[in-house]
Amino acid sequence: MAARKWGLTAAVWTMAAALLLAGCGGGEDRKANAPADDSAPSASSAAASDVKAVTIKASNFKFDQPEIRVAKGQTIELTLENEQGNHTLKIDGYEQTVKAGKTISFTADQAGEFEFYCDLMCGTGHADMVGKLIVE
Ligand SMILES: [Cu+2]
Structure with missing residues (x-):
């Protein structure tokens, strides 16, 4: 019983670590996408010309x-x-x-x-x- 409980805890910690890493990665993705977002308004203003x-x-x-x-x-x-x-x-x-x-x-x-x-x-x-x- 006890061994299974520890195993579960380790799994939770592993998942938490994975989520943290994914969180950091997500932040970088958002920065990388920023220029693409900026180009959207200029495309629409060209259409409005x-x-x-x-x-x-x-x-x-x-x-x-x-x-x-x-x-x-x-x-x-x-x-x-x-x-x-x-x-x-x-x-x-x-x-x-x-x-x-x-x-x-x-x-x-x-x-x-x-x-x-x-x-x-x-x-x-x-x-x-x-x-x-x-x-x-
Ligand atoms: Cu007049």
Whole structure:
């Protein structure tokens, strides 16, 4: 009886030692896998490059970005934020208008340069509120 009990204890210790070793090995595996995990987000952002999200901030009397540059075929998600005053953004040629706080989405299917401007009479500097959408 006694001998069997000791044998069992030895087996438990052996298992415990094996688990500890496996635990260490697992820790190293996790470190080795870390670069693979990092590559996952960049792969998904590459897939998302068909969509170009642009936020334009308008104030009296300018847009914070005079140019929006996209590749032909890209979908543009355009958001207008009014930091000061009341403005809209209209793109000639595409006949798209974004209102304050809104986002529009359209495909840049025509190459070229398209003027955008504020389409809301907002004051003395209204005519200065222009920019260019460049699709290439
Ligand atoms: Cu205006």
